[in-house]
Amino acid sequence: MMGATLAEKIIAKAAGRESVKPGEFVTCDVDLAMMHDSGGPRRVKPILNKLGAKVWNPDKVVVITDHFVPPVDAMSAAILDLTRKWVVKNRIKNFHDMQGICHVVLPERGHLSPGMFVVGGDSHSPTGGAFGCFMFGVGATDMAGVLVTGQTWVKTPGTMRIDINGDLGVGVSAKDIILHLCGRIGMGGVQYQVVEYTGDTVANLPMTERMTLSNMAAELGAQAGLIAADETTSAYIRAAGGDAGDPAHWQSDADATYLATHTVDAAALSPYVAAPHSPANSAPVDEHKGVVVHQAYIGACTGAKLEDLHMAASVLKGRKVSNQTRLLLAPASTRITAAAAADGTLATLTEAGAILMPSGCGACAGYGAGILAEDEVCISSTARNFQGRMGAVSSKVYLGSPYTVAASAIAGHITDPREFLNGSTA
Amino acid sequence: MSDTGKAWVFGDNIDTDALAPGLYMKGPLSTLAEHCLEVVDPDFAPNVQQGDVIVGGNNFGIGSSREQAVEVLKLLGVRTLVAKSFAGIFFRNTLNFGVVALACDDAWKIRPGDQISTDPAKGKITNHTAGETYNCDPLPDQLLEMVIDGGLVEHLEKKLAKKDANQ
Numbered sequence: 001m002m003g004a005t006l007a008e009k010i011i012a013k014a015a016g017r018e019s020v021k022p023g024e025f026v027t028c029d030v031d032l033a034m035m036h037d038s039g040g041p042r043r044v045k046p047i048l049n050k051l052g053a054k055v056w057n058p059d060k061v062v063v064i065t066d067h068f069v070p071p072v073d074a075m076s077a078a079i080l081d082l083t084r085k086w087v088v089k090n091r092i093k094n095f096h097d098m099q100g101i102c103h104v105v106l107p108e109r110g111h112l113s114p115g116m117f118v119v120g121g122d123s124h125s126p127t128g129g130a131f132g133c134f135m136f137g138v139g140a141t142d143m144a145g146v147l148v149t150g151q152t153w154v155k156t157p158g159t160m161r162i163d164i165n166g167d168l169g170v171g172v173s174a175k176d177i178i179l180h181l182c183g184r185i186g187m188g189g190v191q192y193q194v195v196e197y198t199g200d201t202v203a204n205l206p207m208t209e210r211m212t213l214s215n216m217a218a219e220l221g222a223q224a225g226l227i228a229a230d231e232t233t234s235a236y237i238r239a240a241g242g243d244a245g246d247p248a249h250w251q252s253d254a255d256a257t258y259l260a261t262h263t264v265d266a267a268a269l270s271p272y273v274a275a276p277h278s279p280a281n282s283a284p285v286d287e288h289k290g291v292v293v294h295q296a297y298i299g300a301c302t303g304a305k306l307e308d309l310h311m312a313a314s315v316l317k318g319r320k321v322s323n324q325t326r327l328l329l330a331p332a333s334t335r336i337t338a339a340a341a342a343d344g345t346l347a348t349l350t351e352a353g354a355i356l357m358p359s360g361c362g363a364c365a366g367y368g369a370g371i372l373a374e375d376e377v378c379i380s381s382t383a384r385n386f387q388g389r390m391g392a393v394s395s396k397v398y399l400g401s402p403y404t405v406a407a408s409a410i411a412g413h414i415t416d417p418r419e420f421l422n423g424s425t426a
Numbered sequence: 427m428s429d430t431g432k433a434w435v436f437g438d439n440i441d442t443d444a445l446a447p448g449l450y451m452k453g454p455l456s457t458l459a460e461h462c463l464e465v466v467d468p469d470f471a472p473n474v475q476q477g478d479v480i481v482g483g484n485n486f487g488i489g490s491s492r493e494q495a496v497e498v499l500k501l502l503g504v505r506t507l508v509a510k511s512f513a514g515i516f517f518r519n520t521l522n523f524g525v526v527a528l529a530c531d532d533a534w535k536i537r538p539g540d541q542i543s544t545d546p547a548k549g550k551i552t553n554h555t556a557g558e559t560y561n562c563d564p565l566p567d568q569l570l571e572m573v574i575d576g577g578l579v580e581h582l583e584k585k586l587a588k589k590d591a592n593q
Contacts, residue, residue: 139496
């Protein structure tokens with residue numbers, strides 16, 4: 001039998017099949033369904049009521065509030081209230097209320113194991129692929145279908161391999177790799193196939209950095225962004241109280257067939273910035289140097305994990321945010337805030353002038369506090385810079401790594417972070 | 427074969443923030459619909475008619491999983507979308523709402539205002555204004571059945587009723 005990719009192996013298992021081929025429509029058993037306050041109970045409750053159906057298995061459902069967190073008016077408060085009541089009524093034990101952003105909280109609380117077939121009610125669900133899961137985003141009606149039947153369909157995707165090798169330079173991170181790839185492959189360029197990241201650079205990245213690669217597989221247009229599990233994965237899962245599973249089994253075969261293989265020389269990468277209004281509009285930071293920023297934002301599932309905060313702190317330590325701009329900091333989860341407080345990172349950031357915001361989706365999607373006025377410019381560690389997403393229609397968002405956002409906050413304009421680190425900007 | 431509808435033509439990468447802006451997501455669907463696509467064409471939402479057809483370039487519906495991006499189009503009367511390609515989650519969402527989404531390499535040939543009808547089972551799009559027919563990916567039977575039922579909820583309703591009847 002021909003070798004299979006990791007994605008094909010997981011789909012085959014979920015479909016109860018020996019093997020599956022790209023292009024085949026199959027019905028899969030769902031191992032875990034994750035939803036948040038915006039696309040979750042608020043939307044699925046009326047559907048379940050209409051069908052007179054119950055949740056197929058409450059233990060396989062995780063609900064996390066993060067979009068309308070904290071509520072700022074009666075409408076958002078009512079959405080959270082509905083969420084809490086629905087969770088109790090439907091006996092969902094895995095409920096994380098206002099603890100952070102779903103894609104970060106899900107693995108943080110040990111819910112993910114390699115080989116799982118997971119649906120998430122959010123487009124950045126490919127983040128879970130960093131744990132060797134086949135995790136993809138669905139809309140609320142699809143989610144309701146899963147809640148009723150425990151199943152969903154997929155058209156088996158092919159896999160594009162992205163092989164990343166070499167040591168990242170000082171001030172260069174996973175975010176720069178993925179922005180580089182967005183520019184190269186194009187937004188949506190993967191056309192709902194799977195990307196699998198391989199190579200020694202990936203092997204040397206901590207889980208949170210791997211999550212950044214998988215997270216923005218969404219911007220590449222991938223259904224899922226997989227990274228096969230290894231010792232780093234197992235150690236993270238065990239520390240989170242989860243089941244590290246059988247990482248040796250959940251690997252692509254050596255003779256698996258890929259749609260294509262792209263290679264990245266990580267050592268040659270400089271910090272990348274994506275200009276408005278597309279993540280694919282990316283270039284080395286030099287091209288946008290000097291663009292004045294009214295706001296710098298470190299937040300979101302993409303760019304406010306503990307390592308992201310460490311990156312920002314390494315730039316901001318002993319320095320101050322320019323009085324011409326403002327730096328908003330929304331750690332991706334309450335546990336990250338606690339860890340950053342414990343290791344001194346939070347003090348470094350707030351002493352530099354960072355303004356601490358609640359853990360939630362916040363300004364990234366224009367739901368929460370920190371949105372932009374007409375014509376304002378923001379540099380952000382988030383994943384998307386679509387027109388009007390973060391506020392006014394004429395506002396502009398540049399995407400960069402936490403290093404680059406921090407450096408730009410100090411200067412008041414887009415700046416190469418290596419100017420503040422012991423790296424070469426050559 | 428569908429009824430004929432008037433084409434509204436958009437470019438590549440029409441995203442879900444353009445279709446259903448986050449600023450209005452917590453409010454009622456009718457308010458959200460008023461702002462549908464306003465960043466790319468402020469004339470769209472006030473003027474679109476029942477049965478009109480949306481035509482897009484590559485990656486139509488890229489971005490969020492919010493299915494309100496489809497729901498507002500449906501509320502505004504759109505039942506058919508034709509594009510060079512669709513973003514994956516958005517594509518699933520359209521079918522779940524009983525809206526037909528057809529991926530067609532010739533989508534660029536359609537001009538604003540052209541009269542369009544479609545046959546999703548055969549994978550055909552007819553441009554009555556230009557007198558042309560384009561091929562597109564047909565919808566597989568299982569998905570077409572769901573679309574014809576009116577979407578996933580209606581489809582499940584039917585299936586659950588059948589199951590009850592058999593018990």
